[in-house]
Amino acid sequence: MTTPRITPRTTSAHVDYVLGLADDALVSAQRMGWWISRAPQLEEDLALANIGLDLLGQARSLLSHAGRLEGEGRDEDDLAYWRDERDFRNVKLVERPQDDFGVAMARLLVLSTWQSELYAALQRSSDPVLAAVAAKASKEVAYHHDHARQWVLRLGDGTDESHARMQAALDAEWPWVAELFDQSHLDPALVAEGVAVAPESLREPVLRRLGDVVREATLEVPEVAPRVPGGRAGLHTEHLGRLLAEMQHLTRSHPGATW
Amino acid sequence: MYGNDFTAPDGLRPAPDAGGDEPASFLAVLADGGRIEPRDEMPEAYRRSLVRQIAQHAHSEIIGMQPEGNWIARAPSLRRKGILMAKVQDEAGHGLYLYAAAETLGVDRADLLDQLHDGRQKYSSIFNYPTLTWADMGAIGWLVDGAAIVNQVPLCRCSFGPYARAMVRVCKEESFHQRQGFEILHTLSHGTPAQRAMAQDAVDRYWWPSLMMFGPSDTGPDAATGHTAQSMAWGIKRFSNDELRQRFIDMTVPQAEALGLTLPDPELRWNDERGHYDHGPIDFTELFDVIKGNGPCNQERMAHRVGAHEDGAWVREAAEAYAAKRAPEAVA
Numbered sequence: 165m166t167t168p169r170i171t172p173r174t175t176s177a178h179v180d181y182v183l184g185l186a187d188d189a190l191v192s193a194q195r196m197g198w199w200i201s202r203a204p205q206l207e208e209d210l211a212l213a214n215i216g217l218d219l220l221g222q223a224r225s226l227l228s229h230a231g232r233l234e235g236e237g238r239d240e241d242d243l244a245y246w247r248d249e250r251d252f253r254n255v256k257l258v259e260r261p262q263d264d265f266g267v268a269m270a271r272l273l274v275l276s277t278w279q280s281e282l283y284a285a286l287q288r289s290s291d292p293v294l295a296a297v298a299a300k301a302s303k304e305v306a307y308h309h310d311h312a313r314q315w316v317l318r319l320g321d322g323t324d325e326s327h328a329r330m331q332a333a334l335d336a337e338w339p340w341v342a343e344l345f346d347q348s349h350l351d352p353a354l355v356a357e358g359v360a361v362a363p364e365s366l367r368e369p370v371l372r373r374l375g376d377v378v379r380e381a382t383l384e385v386p387e388v389a390p391r392v393p394g395g396r397a398g399l400h401t402e403h404l405g406r407l408l409a410e411m412q413h414l415t416r417s418h419p420g421a422t423w
Numbered sequence: 424m425y426g427n428d429f430t431a432p433d434g435l436r437p438a439p440d441a442g443g444d445e446p447a448s449f450l451a452v453l454a455d456g457g458r459i460e461p462r463d464e465m466p467e468a469y470r471r472s473l474v475r476q477i478a479q480h481a482h483s484e485i486i487g488m489q490p491e492g493n494w495i496a497r498a499p500s501l502r503r504k505g506i507l508m509a510k511v512q513d514e515a516g517h518g519l520y521l522y523a524a525a526e527t528l529g530v531d532r533a534d535l536l537d538q539l540h541d542g543r544q545k546y547s548s549i550f551n552y553p554t555l556t557w558a559d560m561g562a563i564g565w566l567v568d569g570a571a572i573v574n575q576v577p578l579c580r581c582s583f584g585p586y587a588r589a590m591v592r593v594c595k596e597e598s599f600h601q602r603q604g605f606e607i608l609h610t611l612s613h614g615t616p617a618q619r620a621m622a623q624d625a626v627d628r629y630w631w632p633s634l635m636m637f638g639p640s641d642t643g644p645d646a647a648t649g650h651t652a653q654s655m656a657w658g659i660k661r662f663s664n665d666e667l668r669q670r671f672i673d674m675t676v677p678q679a680e681a682l683g684l685t686l687p688d689p690e691l692r693w694n695d696e697r698g699h700y701d702h703g704p705i706d707f708t709e710l711f712d713v714i715k716g717n718g719p720c721n722q723e724r725m726a727h728r729v730g731a732h733e734d735g736a737w738v739r740e741a742a743e744a745y746a747a748k749r750a751p752e753a754v755a
Contacts, residue, residue: 190501193504194496197492197495197496197504197508198495198496200488200492200495200508200511200512200515201485201488201489201492201511201515201727201731202727202730202731202734203731203735204731204734204735204736204738204739205735205738205739206485206515206518206519206522207519208735209488209512209515210512210515210516210519213508213509213511213512213515214512216508217505217508217509217512220501220504220505220508221505223501224501224502224505227501240501241500241501244501245499245500265734265735265738266738315738317745318741318742318745318746319738319741319745321745321748322740322741322742322743322744322745323737323740323741323744325737325740325741326737326738326740326741326744329737410496410497411496411497413497414497414498414499414557415499415500418499418615418617418618420615421499421614421615421617421618422610422614423499423500423503423557423610423614
């Protein structure tokens with residue numbers, strides 16, 4: 165680890181793009197870790213730990229790549245532990261608490277559907293590292309999607325209570341879906357150069373696949389106004405600061421230490 | 424632990440599992456050093472004793488997820504976070520194998536969980552201690568998992584087949600965990616002064632509770648207490664609590680020296696005559712107090728477990744309802 169410091173945002177669109185995907189995975193892994201020992205049954209503790217570990221692995225590969233692209237000697241831990249919340253680039257979907265199992269599965273369904281379309285396309289990225297990470301992650305998120313889909317079906321078409329709770333969970337998550345397709349903070353040159361996937365291009369396949377699962381679960385696709393985007397520009401909800409405070413506290417209390 | 428089977432001396436001890444009525448086939452397998460399998464004849468008391476021990480072991484694995492789960496969100500590097508998540512996941516896996524082993528004896532996991540939740544069954548007292556610093560992840564791996572291995576390796580030769588086989592796999596993973604814990608402490612003890620102090624503090628707090636994991640003394644004047652004699656006759660237990668504890672101490676002292684950390688017992692020294700380390704007296708009143716529910720975290724551990732179970736009830740009910748709707752033919 166280099167000398168720890170609070171560092172400003174980067175100026176490279178390429179680095180920012182990779183950081184955005186890395187932070188989506190890192191913050192999701194952090195939220196998923198909360199579930200271990202709190203799941204509805206033991207098998208689910210194992211499954212959610214698996215999913216959290218996959219997401220953490222994606223985050224580590226992407227953060228390391230962002231650090232190398234940046235060329236200032238920052239490694240995965242410098243980027244995870246020594247950036248402040250305004251420098252995190254994740255979408256707001258992933259940063260809010262998810263201590264209801266229905267919410268956790270609704271969010272995992274959205275995230276994994278989007279990630280599976282994204283990583284499928286990114287395998288053709290002109291950035292070979294991004295393409296390689298995407299190829300590995302594609303297999304992982306296919307499993308996450310299957311897992312979330314199975315639960316949304318069970319909860320949607322289970323009991324009256326679970327149907328109502330699953331619908332409420334979808335209603336709670338849906339306003340945050342549109343941000344996944346927002347490209348206002350992405351340099352169009354990155355798409356033109358074949359590095360990045362145009363977020364807008366994922367809207368149709370992602371929403372179609374989500375709608376299919378929701379309807380199969382006897383639920384309704386929520387008709388809600390999208391919340392304003394901004395996560396990719398470091399404009400977050402108030403929840404991210406607390407998540408990072410917990411995640412970063414120990415490391416920042418011991419500057420320069422090796423763990 | 425957790426494969427130990429003891430309770431506080433007053434009031435909580437289950438009815439003694441008297442021997443007698445042992446089928447000839449059962450005695451022949453034991454005499455042969457063979458394995459009793461679920462469909463074999465076995466005395467009811469043997470079955471009951473195993474259910475209690477395996478369930479307590481399984482409960483210990485799942486309650487044991489909490490003290491380490493407490494640091495997943497705060498792990499100081501992403502590598503450490505991943506290792507810790509995988510470790511806690513392994514503990515859930517151990518719980519699963521063990522509940523499955525218990526189920527071969529004709530009990531149901533849901534019933535065993537109910538007995539944990541209402542206090543009829545216990546879990547290892549060690550998990551009622553709090554994890555106060557990151558170094559506790561090292562101390563738990565090194566000392567608690569180290570003690571668990573010493574307890575569990577002989578259980579790989581236990582007379583009940585499913586339990587013995589589950590232990591083979593559990594021991595491989597525990598051995599990995601123990602080395603991880605050692606490595607965490609090694610890094611800390613060779614780190615900054617604050618890290619080194621954190622490591623020493625964790626070892627100071629976990630040393631005596633780790634020794635208590637082996638249970639009360641059961642040799643010499645205490646030989647007739649507890650379940651040891653009957654469990655040994657049935658081939659469930661192979662060594663006394665005191666023998667296993669001594670083995671753990673002998674194994675651990677040189678490792679502490681390698682770490683450059685001290686163990687908090689001024690009487691700990693090598694005894695050439697015995698060929699073992701001598702140690703100071705163990706305060707078993709603390710162990711019994713923790714077992715009785717007065718440890719630092721007993722209420723919190725149970726509230727967390729019961730809370731997760733109750734919060735998840737609607738999910739389990741939905742899964743059952745969904746499965747029933749999908750399989751009408753299978754039901755009919």
